[in-house]
Amino acid sequence: MSEATAAPGTAELDPFDAERVVGAEGLLGTFNAAGILSAADVHAALRIGRLTGATDELAVLGAAFAVRAPRFGHVFAAIRQLADTVVDEDGRVVELPAETWPDPDEWIAAVAGSPLVGADGPLHIEDDRLYLDRYWRNEQAVADAIVGRVGSGGSAVELSADGGRALDTLLSANVEQNAAAHAALRTGLSVIAGGPGTGKTSTVARMVGVALAHARVDGSPVRIAIGAFTGKAAARLGEAIRQAAEAIDPALAADGTVDVDGALAITPTTLHRLLGSMGSRTRFRHHAGNPLPFDLVIVDEVSMVSLSMLARLLEAMRPDATLVLVGDPDQLAAVEAGTVLGDIMAAADGTPLAEQVTTLQTNYRSDKGISTFAQLIRAGDVDGALAAMVRNPADPTAQAVSLVVPDRPGSWPHGTGTLAGVRGLLEPQVREAMRLGVSGDAEEALRTTMSAQVLCAHRRGVDGVTVWNAAVEGWAMDVPSYQRPEWYAGRPVMVSRNDYDLGVFNGDVGVAVETDGRLRVIIDGRDGAPIERRRLGSVQTVHAMTIHKSQGSEFDDVVVVLPTDPSPIVTRELLYTAVTRARRSVTVVATEDAVRRAISRPVTRASALPDRLRRALG
Ligand SMILES: Nc1ncnc2c1ncn2[C@@H]1O[C@H](COP(=O)(O)OP(=O)(O)OP(=O)(O)O)[C@@H](O)[C@H]1O
DSSP: OOSOOOOEEOOOOOTTOTTOOTTOOHHHHHHHHTTSSOHHHHHHHHHHHHHHTOOOHHHHHHHHHHHHGGGGTOSSEEGGGHHHHOBOTTSOEEOOOGGGSOOHHHHHHHHHTSTTSSTTOSEEEETTEEEEHHHHHHHHHHHHHHHHTSTTTTOOOEEOHHHHHHHHHHHTTOHHHHHHHHHHTTSSEEEEEEOTTSSHHHHHHHHHHHHHHHEEETTEEOOEEEEESSHHHHHHHHHHHHHHHHTSOHHHHHTTSOOHHHHHTOOOEEHHHHHTBOSSSSOBSOBTTBOOSOSEEEEOOGGGOOHHHHHHHHHHSOTTSEEEEEEOTTSOOOSSSOOHHHHHHHHHTTSGGGGGEEEEOOOSSSOHHHHHHHHHHHTTOHHHHHHTSEESOSOGGGSSEEEEOOSSTTSOOOSOGGGHHHHHHHHHHHHHHHHHHHHTOHHHHHHHHTTEEEEESOSSSTTSHHHHHHHHHHHHSSSOGGGSOSSOTTOEEEEOSOBTTTTBOTTOEEEEEEETTEEEEEETTOOSSOEEGGGGOSEEEOSEEETTTTTTOOEEEEEEEOOSSOOTTOOHHHHHHHHTTEEEEEEEESOHHHHHHHHTOOOOOOOOHHHHHHHHHO
16 A cells, blocks of 8 residues: 655755654654654654653654554554555655664564553554554444444334335336435445446435335334535535435325425535534534434435544444445545545445445436546556547537646646637636626526636646636736736635535635625525625635535536646546546646556555455455
8 A cells, every 4th residue: 555656755854844853863753854754743652652651662653653644544554564655744755775664573563562552552553553542443433333234234214115116116217226225225334336427316315205205213204314524515415405306206206106395305414513513523412322313314425534434423323223325436535534435345345245335337417528538547547548638629628538738837827829728718708707797697607607617736836726716817807917806706716614604615616796886706506695705704716726625516617737746646536536527528737747647646545444344244
């Protein structure tokens, strides 16, 4: 497993670097100076050592690596693999002389024999996997809960024969969707996996409608909750479920096949709110001692859910309540440690869990060329993906997938030469949004703004969001940057803070429109009047946004900008996520090398969840 396979670096931190711990001695000092252990890792390890009385140098070094692991998304530090895989804070592989690394057997023995591990110790070691104890507990708890829900075991939800027939009627057009819905209402845990537009949300909406009409728990109607990781995802899911529910043949609602009104009455919420957030990321009102009242809990965008969060959710569910996990395992993983959706899918291969995992394959939404391209990325087929891209087209929207190689890679995007086509795509759209913004046509301005989007891997640098925002603004306004107003009609903005009173969430996108001589903002997916811009608090211009922020959104035409220089965050999952945001066309602005590097670099995270599940179920 590797954290990233970037170009090797031999960097040693500057002696005055803020990450350099003055007085860190021995191996801690060496790994700190090499940029592998941060100051926080070193201080935490020294503190853990003091509190437990651990004095052995290798044991304390182990504590530092255990603390470090989750920052890179790993659930534990794999001692035997560290020397070959570890990267510095910038993601570069660090070449240390082999003798710098402790002998793995001695290292494992030192940790195992120290007061760091044991009943109340802060660390846990299993083979060569060195965990912070709470991550080990989380992994164990998730594995146990999943194992308990395999087979028909666990689920108290009973679907009547009429309900089974109702699912068949509603989902007959797609065998996988039908199988997914049946599995979800038959077992205590199921996974509905699939790329964008494969009908996950419509399947959930239909399944919920049928469950409300025909499923019982102890003779009573089922109580259902729908959760998502972010507020924005929850709001979008609500809208998508409404559309899917309204698309159901009214005759089927009238004859009681499906309870459409009941489905519409369920408002999706964030997992934090569902669990009863008490202001901390780890403590919630609902837990094993005070379980959630629901019989069926459906969680969307599970790729974003961390191991800890899934552990808290499973802990808070009654053992006989049913959990349905919905998501795309190929998307970017959670910001925090763990990759639970991918892990469960991996464990299903060849175990009874496979009965409960359904992958939806048919994409009903985006252009065939885009979904084929996304599959090539997913499969790591670099040559196939490069061959599928049309080079430097004059009109990128006329192609499903194109590659624009800038004439001067790594410099300001002037919109000339090969980039003229990209400018030709974006400039008219921005000007049109401005015209509509001035005329006060909020809906059209929003639709126009949302039709094309630049997605960057980075925020900073010439290939980043800030520069691309300025470049696109420059194309649309014939004035130098210092004369451009911050606010203007047609300015697309992204909200950067949740505001539950206003009903806007971090990541929501909107556009400024002029009404009654004032600029107000209309937010995508939010009903109600435009919002006074001052009430919105923190917003950013969003001609360009990061790929991370684009998760869960879709646009007709997407321009994906990859940095020219190698970057550890540019991975296969990042490119896949960007590409799958597009419905009509994807234009990648990058060198061939950058595309090659991205597709060749899958993210791998240290996790033993698949192993645990396979051992228990195999
Ligand atoms: N079996 C089907 N036959 C025809 N159209 C379908 C079918 N299933 C879904 N669709 C349509 O495909 C589109 C995408 O469906 P949906 O939004 O449910 O997908 P999704 O997997 O949830 O996508 P995303 O993850 O991007 O939100 C919708 O317009 C939906 O009506």
